[in-house]
Amino acid sequence: MDFAFDARTEELRAKLLAFMDEYVYPAEPVAEEQRAQLASPWDTPAVVEELKAEARRQGLWNLFLPDAEYGAGLTNLQYAPLAEITGRSPHLAPPATNCAAPDTGNMEVLAQFGTEAQKKQWLEPLLAGEIRSAFAMTEPEVASSDATNITTRIERDGDEYVITGRKWYISGAMNPDCQIFIVMGKTDPDGADIRRQQSMVLVPRDTPGLTVKRAMKVFGYEDHSHGGHAEVVFDQVRVPVSNLVGEEGGGFAIAQARLGPGRIHHCMRLIGMAERAIELMCRRAVSRTAFGKALAQQGVVQNWIADARVTVEQLRLLVLKTAWLMDTVGNKGAHTEIQAIKIATPRAVVEILDRAIQLHGAGGVSQDFPLAEVYASARTLMLADGPDEVHQRSLARRELKKYL
Incomplete structure (x- = not known):
């Protein structure tokens, strides 16, 4: 293993360090002041949008995504020192560079497993930073440390899936820009292989039956950078079968x-x-x-x-x-x-x-x-x-x- 950073990494490190010094650190108090004036604590302060525009202008955008078709095309080794730099301002720098969870993981899922139609509708606006997303797996009524425990049901009804369940600590769900949920539930709860019982489906935020019930605090904080964390109820939520991510049993x-x-x-x-x-x-x-x-x-x-x-x-x-x-x-x-x-x-x-x-x-x-x-x-x-x-x-x- 070579301990030296390659030329591209060094170039991006220099640009990102300068971006942090010139734009991100000075924006930290500004973001707090602006947030206090917002109508909703989940709205995005104007300075964050300014940071996003500047990061995109400088080419410091979607650095996390190794697929060159969609992101910067960096290896994990190239991205590591860059992510470390953004971690110095963890509530501003990741969203400013479109490298914030849960969107990063959701974009990776769509890039790797999504259909062309799913990529067009959801991946492209996520890559552009125009919308945000949520990943719904954890549940309050089971030990979600064992993902095979989840109880949310995804049942086939003709050309639709019907989703019923309750999730919590769903990152991103409180942000008004969150437009799409990736939801994990069981399509085959009695299947012999407990790791083939689950599937994932895409659920647009405005789908009837989807209710963002309340915000969940973390040690008393509202985690704005991730778009908050929420308890979300799915009550007979119907989506087309085409909203399946990957294959049934692949969740x-x-x-x-x-x-x-x-x-x-x-x-x-x-x-x-x-x-x-x-x-x-x-x-x-x-x-x-x-x-x-x-x-x-x-x-x-x-x-x-x-x-x-x-x-x-x-x-x-x-x-x-x-x-x-x-x-x-x-x-x-x-x-x-x-x-x-x-x-x-x-x-x-x-x-x-x-x-x-x-x-x-x-x-x-x-x-x-x-x-x-x-x-x-x-x-x-x-x-x-x-x-x-x-x-x-x-x-x-x-x-x-x-x-x-």
Whole structure:
């Protein structure tokens, strides 16, 4: 594995770093001020649309999508350092570059499994940043860490599917620009293969019977960058059979194909969050005095900063190795490493953010610094895309299998 970035990556890194300094960081307080004046907390601040226009003008658009027909055509290894940079402003930079979840995963699903008609109707406006989307899998009444548990029914009735069920923490659903849901449910609940019982269908937001019931907060925050999280009810929702994504029984496999890249993208951005936290720690440490000397001279603070730097360097190398493996041997060949980074990265970054908050005192838990909100996002990623314990269970089984 070559540790040097190639020429295209270096070019995009330089452009993206300049974009962050010139446009994104100055826009952070502006976005907060504008959001306070909006009629709905889910409306998009004007500055976000300005950032999107500038990012598109500079060619910093759809960087996540490896298919050159639709996106930037970057490998995972090329995209990793770019996603890390956007992670330094996780609530502005990803949507500004059209690289925000859940749209990224939904675009990947449509690009890989969608029909030409589905791509024309939904993928193209998503790629253009004209609409947003939601992915509806998690349910409140079952342990959704086991995706085979889902109870939402997708029943065939002539030329239509009828969808009945309740979902929650459906990312993107609160945004008024969210126009399409990818919904996972069971088309064959009694099938012998529990991983062939599920299918995915496309449900336009304005379909009768689809109700966005309420917003779900995350540690008390409303996650605007992802378009919020919602509880959504599907009451006899009817869509044409042509809205099926892929094939009947293919929902579980599609979900796994979607979640693999999503997991590494989250880890890439988490490293950026940790870098921002280290920067804030250092600035705070050299500017504050306690008990007669700067915080930067306190041994415990020096230990926190040193440990954080060591941790980030370790995590980055593991994420880059995983990206390289995904590019060279495929997602299945990189399964162990994908699970390893999914376990290690959120856990370690949460600890770094926790110490950064501690170093900032009362300011650390306030709205004057990004740390508390970023902490909430990072801690949530120990649950999102599969809780840590599920990945630990799977990874341990793979290790033990060698000795059985």
